[in-house]
Amino acid sequence: GQSLEQPSEVTAVEGAIVQINCTYQTSGFYGLSWYQQHDGGAPTFLSYNGLDGLEETGRFSSFLSRSDSYGYLLLQELQMKDSASYFCAVQRDDKIIFGKGTRLHILP
């Protein structure tokens, strides 16, 4: 089987930096993705890591360590619009399996 663990909630202050961690256990692992979902909306793709290391896209960065079965999403210069749920997802063979999501609360 497979499992993904991420914190259920994280709170941070506007303008700050926050890191959302994800650990996974799965066979046939290909890569780790991150998705953002605002309340009432659809998940939207943020980033993908197939190899170890850091991927940067604007204010968002994502990291993967395959040997540790661990990754994180780093959000910098937090804005109120970043308040949302963030899901890590593993690509296993033809499947994309999602974690339970981390609700990010941002305080002004």
Add this chain to the structure above:
Amino acid sequence: DTAVSQTPKYLVTQMGNDKSIKCEQNLGHDTMYWYKQDSKKFLKIMFSYNNKELIINETVPNRFSPKSPDKAHLNLHINSLELGDSAVYFCASSRRTPHPSLHFGNGTRLTVT
């Protein structure tokens, strides 16, 4: 211009009824999916089709039957609806290379009373 569109957006029905949700993508992707998101926001894969062929069926009850008339469409038919089927159903599509990134439709909120 909508990339992945699904209809209807809301569906309210009674137990025992049969209903369908339609999904279309204009991204030229080969793979389409159905995901179910429950009240705790857990996104669970239900089905995946690649070029009209079923490649993933995740222990979903037989009451759920996907149909893909062509690679741009993936519909979901649900028979004998139950209270526990209430959820948001998302259609998604992706290409396989360089890596699969899911493009989701806006979801169909199904409420079974």
